[in-house]
Amino acid sequence: MSAGGIAAAAAPAAAPVIEARGVDLTFATADGPVEALKAVDLTIRKGEFVSFIGPSGCGKTTFLRCVAALERPTAGTLTVNGMSADDARRARAYGYVFQAAGLYPWRTIAGNVRLPLEIMGYPRAEQEARVKAVLAMVELTDFERKFPWQLSGGMQQRASIARALAFDADVLLMDEPFGALDEIVRDRLNEELLRLWARTAKTTLFVTHSIPEAVYLSTRIVVMSPRPGRITDVIDSPLPRARPLEIRDSRTFIEIAQRVREGLRAGHGDAV
Amino acid sequence: MRSALPVLVVIAAVILLWYAGAVWLNARWTIDQAARAGTSVTVWDIVRDAMDQRRPLLPPPHQVALVLWEGIAEEPVTSKRSLVWHALVTLQATFSGFLLGTLVGILMAVGIVYSRVLDLTLMPWAIISQTIPIVALAPMIVVLSNSLGIGDRLGVENRLVAKTIIAAYLSFFPVLVSMIKGLRSPDPMQLDLLATYSATSRQSFWKLRLPASLPFFFASLKVAVAAALVGAIVGELPTGAIDGLGARMLVASQFGQPLLMWAALFAAAGVAGILIVALGLLERRAGRRMGGRG
Structure with missing residues (x-):
């Protein structure tokens, strides 16, 4: 099913940041080819928060990795900021947050956040200023001299988000960043993430397998299903941008969650 | 300091075994000497001899320690014997x-x-x-x-x-x-x-x-x-x-x-x-x- 039409009609007239047209990705494995992505069409515009949800094997992470040029589609076109994904990666167009925080154990929290800035050759004074600013944003100012093992899992993940925000990329790619955290920590981080998104206005792609998380965070929800990995539904969220946690008990919220659930079930039903 | 005890016990055991080995291996020399002289030896003779031979098969710890000490502390460092x-x-x-x-x-x-x-x-x-x-x-x-x-x-x-x-x-x-x-x-x-x-x-x-x-x-x-x-x-x-x-x-x-x-x-x-x-x-x-x- 093509989702491009719905998205184009409903999205605000902001400039497209990510455009996928007929993206296929087939992995050659020992058990024969695996179609990780099949005919994926999607346009993501500036400032959107788009969640990708689906069971494992549906290609949500693979799609994110294609956007990041960590994987190469076998067919179709995929542009980021109007250039190829590879060029966008070279132009440092996005920050990527992985499932695990992946902080370097030998660097302090500040040192970890500074890592991309060092690699990208920011002047030293600016490095310090940026590290301070993003650590304040994720409320880790008091922990800048600590080493990762001295922080809880949630704090480590916040530090890794700060690391992705430290440089001037206007796209944020997040691959199940809170998947390993408990419900309570996850709620808090979700709230914080929305605040960060409102402040930074970064176009955000967010992979998750939690329906409430997807509905709570997103302006648009992309439902995917496996074998072959494809988009089965794209839902524009009518929820307002300001979202207190209580919004999850509202009627609209529950309706969207319902539709996501149905999309997931439908995807399973017609699986090959 | 609790962890020092097992270490000391092991060292003591090693030293004890070493002494036993020295007596065991160096006994032959004493027995041979006695046989040549036609005299008999007591266990005490064997033990005493084993502690202080000039060319023991296995020198007991205190002899090694002494030579080690002489070699380290009692010779000028420029000496070939140091x-x-x-x-x-x-x-x-x-x-x-x-x-x-x-x-x-x-x-x-x-x-x-x-x-x-x-x-x-x-x-x-x-x-x-x-x-x-x-x-x-x-x-x-x-x-x-x-x-x-x-x-x-x-x-x-x-x-x-x-x-x-x-x-x-x-x-x-x-x-x-x-x-x-x-x-x-x-x-x-x-x-x-x-x-x-x-x-x-x-x-x-x-x-x-x-x-x-x-x-x-x-x-x-x-x-x-x-x-x-x-x-x-x-x-x-x-x-x-x-x-x-x-x-x-x-x-x-x-x-x-x-x-x-x-x-x-x-x-x-x-x-x-x-x-x-x-x-x-x-x-x-x-x-x-x-x-x-x-």
């Missing part, structure tokens, strides 16, 4: 060999990790090199380094060059193996992260692979320094050296001086202990600077 002098000579080759071996090990590991061709061509030779007994190889290294006169050109003894090469030959391997493992230890996610920054391979080496390999590196250094010491000692045997702990052991055994031999042996063990403790301290300091919990 164990400190001999230890310093051996240490010199140990250090130069250890440094050379570590350097070669690191460079080879970097080459092997970054080049598939080197991985396929260099690694088998590195493994084969360690299957050749060093005692078989040492004389050839000595002859070659003498005839090539590398030492003359560097302004050092040819003998030191040979010992250095032998020590390095033994010590590069643990560094090589550990560094390969260490440089390959970053997981795919950490490499992906650097790819998203479009980091150069030079940056990923200095910022990720090298720091990630350091714990492996320090672990291997302890093995390498012990191997370098063995190499330096072995290197002294076929060089006709008269200085160094290895030469001391050889001379003592050739001239039937078991006490000197044992003293040199313990001096070597002591030197190895000091080197390993020193490296352990270095490792702790580095670990603390790099966010270790210790």
Whole structure:
């Protein structure tokens, strides 16, 4: 099913940041080819928060990795900021947050956040200023001299988000960043993430397998299903941008969650 | 202090066994003497004799300790009878060999990790090199380094060059193996992260692979320094050296001086202990600077 039409009609007239047209990705494995992505069409515009949800094997992470040029589609076109994904990666167009925080154990929290800035050759004074600013944003100012093992899992993940925000990329790619955290920590981080998104206005792609998380965070929800990995539904969220946690008990919220659930079930039903 | 007790118990047990062994092995001499003189011996005679022979089969601990003490403390360090002098000579080759071996090990590991061709061509030779007994190889290294006169050109003894090469030959391997493992230890996610920054391979080496390999590196250094010491000692045997702990052991055994031999042996063990403790301290300091919990 093509989702491009719905998205184009409903999205605000902001400039497209990510455009996928007929993206296929087939992995050659020992058990024969695996179609990780099949005919994926999607346009993501500036400032959107788009969640990708689906069971494992549906290609949500693979799609994110294609956007990041960590994987190469076998067919179709995929542009980021109007250039190829590879060029966008070279132009440092996005920050990527992985499932695990992946902080370097030998660097302090500040040192970890500074890592991309060092690699990208920011002047030293600016490095310090940026590290301070993003650590304040994720409320880790008091922990800048600590080493990762001295922080809880949630704090480590916040530090890794700060690391992705430290440089001037206007796209944020997040691959199940809170998947390993408990419900309570996850709620808090979700709230914080929305605040960060409102402040930074970064176009955000967010992979998750939690329906409430997807509905709570997103302006648009992309439902995917496996074998072959494809988009089965794209839902524009009518929820307002300001979202207190209580919004999850509202009627609209529950309706969207319902539709996501149905999309997931439908995807399973017609699986090959 | 609670942890000191088991250590002391083990040491006491070792010393006790050692004394028992000394009596057992040195008894023959007393019995033979008595048989020749046609007298009989008591157990007490055997024990007393075993404690104080000039050329015992197995000298008891206090005799070794005494000779060790004389060799360390009662001779001027410049004397040929001073164990400190001999230890310093051996240490010199140990250090130069250890440094050379570590350097070669690191460079080879970097080459092997970054080049598939080197991985396929260099690694088998590195493994084969360690299957050749060093005692078989040492004389050839000595002859070659003498005839090539590398030492003359560097302004050092040819003998030191040979010992250095032998020590390095033994010590590069643990560094090589550990560094390969260490440089390959970053997981795919950490490499992906650097790819998203479009980091150069030079940056990923200095910022990720090298720091990630350091714990492996320090672990291997302890093995390498012990191997370098063995190499330096072995290197002294076929060089006709008269200085160094290895030469001391050889001379003592050739001239039937078991006490000197044992003293040199313990001096070597002591030197190895000091080197390993020193490296352990270095490792702790580095670990603390790099966010270790210790």
